[in-house]
Amino acid sequence: MENVLRPLIVIGGSVLLTLVIGWATDLLLRKADERHNETPMWGLLRRGRIPYQLVICAALLRGAYDEARLLREHRVGIGQALTLVLIGATAWLVIRIAAAVVETTYTRYARASRDPARVRRVRTQVTLITRVVAAVVGVVAVAAMLLTFPPMRAAGASLLASAGILGIVAGVAAQSTLSNMFAGLQIAFGDMVRIGDTVVVDGEWGTVEEITLTFLTVRTWDERRITMPVSYFTSKPFENWSRGGAQMTGIVYWHLDHSAPMEAMREKLRDILRGCPAWDGRACDLTVTDSTPNTMQVRALVTAKDADDIWTVRVTVREHMIQWLGEHHPHALPRVNTADAALPPGVNGSRPSPDGEGPRRAHETPRADR
DSSP: OHHHHHHHHHHHHHHHHHHHHHHHHHHHHHHHHHHOTTOOHHHHHGGGHHHHHHHHHHHHHHHHHHHHOOSGGGHHHHHHHHHHHHHHHHHHHHHHHHHHHHHHHHHHHHHHOOOHHHHHHHHHHHHHHHHHHHHHHHHHHHHHHHHTSHHHHHHHHHHHHTHHHHHHHHHHHTHHHHHHHHHHHHHHHHTSSOTTOEEEETTEEEEEEEEOSSEEEEEETTSOEEEEETTHHHHSOOEETTTTOSOEEEEEEEEEOTTOOHHHHHHHHHHHHHTOTTEEEEEEEEEEEEEOSSOEEEEEEEEESSHHHHHHHHHHHHHHHHHHHHHHOGGGSOOOOOOOOOOOTTSSSEEEOTTSSOEEETTOOOOTTO
16 A cells, blocks of 8 residues: 555655646736736746746656655666756746746837837847847756766766867858857847848848848748848848838839929829828928920929838829829820821822823822823
């Protein structure tokens, strides 16, 4: 009976105590989250309840397993497995806690700041910091797991002795990867490009959706995703339309007849912009910028608060202006002028008569009786 009750009490008691502690901790976090709505800290910490319970359960079982007197011939292997679970769960819990702290700091800053550009910059830095912390904790956890095996401890001295040579080899082999990692850190803290920025790369217009230590994802206007190495943004020129503010100025061109009513077009442009919610009201202008023998080039200048709105304003102005000209001033639209050609004598479609009677039309033919 003792051989049955002892393992049941030790293992069952450890699991039951883990569930009770986890439930009590989660209850306290829920109450704290309800009382303090101004910070998401407590709600974010609840995401770590699973690794938290794993840490408690693995620690209790690791410390009390010998008292269970179960599978004694395998106690070394079971103890090793519990140690590995404890290390892995601890690393998982540390990552969740670090992510909760960083996310809470960003949320408070975003609420207090009124500069969207700085908020996007901090968001980019926070994302990369979280990834770096997760990578460092993961490496430390794997190293701690490996050191729990006695053969790995013996090999540690030889590994350290050859660390210099291995570092050189790894640096040469992973040159592109390391350059991308340093480029990612440079982007994060150099404020070159941020999550949410509107950029133009390789002729593609889109919004920066994700930045990691090695690659950057741009979401285009047609919902495609372009993944590029971050080193591209530190070695090649690109357009960042959100740099220094999201406000933009757009241009619309028309090629019209010289008789186009410019003053009426200026009034119509103002009417169109007043009815367009995307226009921010900063500026509007309409001028003739060029002229050819057949047409003249008319340019409309409009403004908007960001790249998406400037696109909407441009297409709206272009469409409504052409429609208005077609309905009220059709003569202003470009057209091809045609007229009968005035040819010199002798080449005006007539030809001299072979009998000297004067010119004969080109379509006439000599009569047979002549």
